Amino acid sequence: MERKKVSSQGLKIIVCIKQVPAVPDVRIDPVTNTLIREGVPSILNPWDVIGVEEGIRLRERYGGEVTVITMGPLQAKEAVIGALAMGADRGIILSDLTFAGADTIATAHTLLAQIKKMWYDIIICGKLSIDSETGHLGPHLAELLDIPQICYVKKVDVDMIERKVIAQKEADDGIEVVEAPLPVLITTTNSLNEPRLPTLREAVNARRKKIEVVTASELGGDLSKYGLKGSPTFVDKLFRPPARRPEMLLQGDPKEAVEILVQALLNRNIVNVRSRE
Amino acid sequence: MVSKTEIGGAEESASYKGVWVFAEQKDGNLRGVGLELLGVGRRLADRLGEELVAVLLGCGIEELAKDLVAYGADKIILAEHELLGRYTTETYMNVLAELVYKYKPSVLLMGGTLNGRELAPRLAARLSTGITADCTDFDIDKDGHLLQIKPFSKLMAKIKCRTKPQMATAKPNAFKRLKPDWSRKATVIREEVKVSPNETRTRVIEVVKTTNSIYGNVEEADAIVAGGRGLGSKENFKLIHDLADLLGATVAGTRSVVDRGWLPASQQVGQSGKMVTPRLYIAVGISGATYHTVGMQKSEVIVAINKDVKAPIFQIATYGIVGDLFEILPIFMDRLKKEYQEGVDIEQPSEQKPSNPY
Numbered sequence: 001m002e003r004k005k006v007s008s009q010g011l012k013i014i015v016c017i018k019q020v021p022a023v024p025d026v027r028i029d030p031v032t033n034t035l036i037r038e039g040v041p042s043i044l045n046p047w048d049v050i051g052v053e054e055g056i057r058l059r060e061r062y063g064g065e066v067t068v069i070t071m072g073p074l075q076a077k078e079a080v081i082g083a084l085a086m087g088a089d090r091g092i093i094l095s096d097l098t099f100a101g102a103d104t105i106a107t108a109h110t111l112l113a114q115i116k117k118m119w120y121d122i123i124i125c126g127k128l129s130i131d132s133e134t135g136h137l138g139p140h141l142a143e144l145l146d147i148p149q150i151c152y153v154k155k156v157d158v159d160m161i162e163r164k165v166i167a168q169k170e171a172d173d174g175i176e177v178v179e180a181p182l183p184v185l186i187t188t189t190n191s192l193n194e195p196r197l198p199t200l201r202e203a204v205n206a207r208r209k210k211i212e213v214v215t216a217s218e219l220g221g222d223l224s225k226y227g228l229k230g231s232p233t234f235v236d237k238l239f240r241p242p243a244r245r246p247e248m249l250l251q252g253d254p255k256e257a258v259e260i261l262v263q264a265l266l267n268r269n270i271v272n273v274r275s276r277e
Numbered sequence: 278m279v280s281k282t283e284i285g286g287a288e289e290s291a292s293y294k295g296v297w298v299f300a301e302q303k304d305g306n307l308r309g310v311g312l313e314l315l316g317v318g319r320r321l322a323d324r325l326g327e328e329l330v331a332v333l334l335g336c337g338i339e340e341l342a343k344d345l346v347a348y349g350a351d352k353i354i355l356a357e358h359e360l361l362g363r364y365t366t367e368t369y370m371n372v373l374a375e376l377v378y379k380y381k382p383s384v385l386l387m388g389g390t391l392n393g394r395e396l397a398p399r400l401a402a403r404l405s406t407g408i409t410a411d412c413t414d415f416d417i418d419k420d421g422h423l424l425q426i427k428p429f430s431k432l433m434a435k436i437k438c439r440t441k442p443q444m445a446t447a448k449p450n451a452f453k454r455l456k457p458d459w460s461r462k463a464t465v466i467r468e469e470v471k472v473s474p475n476e477t478r479t480r481v482i483e484v485v486k487t488t489n490s491i492y493g494n495v496e497e498a499d500a501i502v503a504g505g506r507g508l509g510s511k512e513n514f515k516l517i518h519d520l521a522d523l524l525g526a527t528v529a530g531t532r533s534v535v536d537r538g539w540l541p542a543s544q545q546v547g548q549s550g551k552m553v554t555p556r557l558y559i560a561v562g563i564s565g566a567t568y569h570t571v572g573m574q575k576s577e578v579i580v581a582i583n584k585d586v587k588a589p590i591f592q593i594a595t596y597g598i599v600g601d602l603f604e605i606l607p608i609f610m611d612r613l614k615k616e617y618q619e620g621v622d623i624e625q626p627s628e629q630k631p632s633n634p635y
């Protein structure tokens with residue numbers, strides 16, 4: 001896409017968001033080997049909340065528009081409403097049975113088909129989603145769009161004249177300051193910002209906003225890359241984690257229990273273990 | 278540059294051979310996770326009857342190849358260039374992608390370091406293949422497919438990938454390295470890579486090195502005291518620090534504890550935290566969710582203190598005490614103090630011992 005050097009419209013920001021179960025230990029459907037999300041209370045993935053907040057802050061500083069996009073069942077509308085209540089301008093939900101059962105690659109292809117139709121300067125993804133914790137989506141999407149990525153961002157500024165971002169990011173040995181030309185994809189960390197809580201009024205108003213629902217046929221693109229069928233990875237089998245053989249389970253008088261434990265540890269010569277240098 | 282290709286039918290797929298391990302280095306030092314992956318990679322390659330290949334990228338790092346051979350590699354692919362000196366995602370990805378197109382490995386394993394977590398998924402998208410994050414075990418099925426094993430809710434999942442290379446990441450400490458055998462021989466293939474500065478659109482302007490936190494590194498600790506939600510509050514969590522101080526142990530916790538801000542994320546143990554293998558792991562007020570236990574079950578001795586006799590942690594604990602932690606911990610600490618005062622072969626606490634932040 002050809003872009004003007006200096007845009008008078010500020011930044012076009014897209015935030016990818018996901019609805020996730022509010023409880024960590026969700027049950028598994030024994031037939032399909034997928035998580036049973038029905039009837040489980042859901043929230044907007046906390047790392048994405050930070051992403052929405054950063055999108056809004058960037059718009060407040062540089063002008064422009066924030067669009068949130070999610071792929072998921074229709075109930076994921078709640079996540080979009082949450083983002084609109086915070087102040088996002090536009091909400092899109094990609095929802096179709098064809099998209100179900102997608103792994104990270106198939107999800108990235110689905111989002112890609114939508115994003116390719118839009119203008120974007122900055123795409124924000126959460127560091128990871130708390131229901132699967134892979135953190136793959138951002139890098140997948142950046143590669144499919146052929147744009148630079150900056151993951152684990154702690155602070156981000158935009159040079160509107162040069163059309164580039166300058167960001168601080170976490171690195172294995174500290175913090176790196178990096179710059180990249182727009183358009184760019186960034187992923188969040190929790191030191192990026194402190195997300196706002198929408199007021200009751202904002203929450204109510206958000207429910208009145210229109211949310212664009214996009215089905216597979218409306219989305220177009222290569223349908224064979226979506227959903228379970230388009231996913232290169234799949235769960236083949238599930239099994240119980242192997243148990244170790246417990247040596248003793250102590251119940252009853254705490255003093256006695258502690259004494260037995262300490263003796264056992266002393267016998268194994270293990271209570272005087274100190275941290276490795 | 279080779280165009281992006283997709284793997285066609287079974288015949289094409291069968292032409293992919295060999296187990297590759299990306300041996301990440303930083304400032305000329307190999308990262309431990311690469312050597313650990315060579316350990317499990319050796320087992321996979323032997324099962325497949327194929328080669329184990331270590332891929333080494335950097336600048337002036339040739340002598341690291343010796344270590345990779347000693348730790349199990351049959352072959353080293355070495356690419357050196359000044360632009361590979363410090364890691365950047367796009368340049369590293371471009372070079373690795375070219376190598377994969379050229380040699381077509383069947384399996385590609387990468388360490389789940391911060392860099393690895395940026396690089397591996399981007400490379401997978403480039404190669405149009407699948408990738409599984411943070412595997413805790415691997416195996417080969419009867420058809421020669423890689424089984425990528427990791428926790429899935431309360432169970433463990435065996436995940437397969439329909440495309441090749443079959444890519445996966447694993448965290449540091451998830452696997453054991455082999456005993457180094459310095460007499461092993463291997464071929465080193467030098468790859469001439471063409472890299473241009475324009476390839477990387479992200480430019481590093483500055484690096485601010487930070488020192489380790491006062492908490493100490495759980496990945497290297499010999500003894501760990503870990504607390505869970507059962508502690509009830511950040512104030513109560515002091516008990517965990519006190520016990521750890523007494524034992525010269527490092528403090529850790531569950532995701533619940535990190536989510537509540539009782540500990541920094543650096544101390545989280547489990548699927549989305551660190552993998553630890555201390556001699557002693559004391560789990561206090563921790564239920565023992567699979568996502569937590571995959572990170573600590575390889576500890577030599579596990580002690581669990583929990584008031585719920587049905588808590589799954591007791592299934593993997595070497596020694597379990599059923600009871601109220603607020604009652605047990607003070608007794609345990611008093612008893613340990615007594616032991617230490619009697620002074621039987623107790624080492625002095627090390628200088629680098631993490632200080633109690635309270």
Ligand SMILES: Cc1cc2nc3c(=O)[nH]c(=O)nc-3n(C[C@H](O)[C@H](O)[C@H](O)COP(=O)(O)OP(=O)(O)OC[C@H]3O[C@@H](n4cnc5c(N)ncnc54)[C@H](O)[C@@H]3O)c2cc1C
Nearest residue numbers: 505506507531532547548549550562563564568569584602
């Ligand atoms: C994708 C994903 C990744 C995850 N990754 C991780 C991870 O890396 N690490 C991790 O730890 N978790 C992880 N989790 C979360 C995990 O599933 C559990 O929710 C979490 O480990 C539970 O933490 P906990 O044991 O502290 O809390 P709980 O499960 O609430 O357990 C608290 C325990 O304390 C006991 N207790 C309470 N009061 C007392 C008392 N007075 N005396 C003694 N015992 C008491 C209770 O009996 C209970 O067993 C992940 C979840 C998901 C979905």
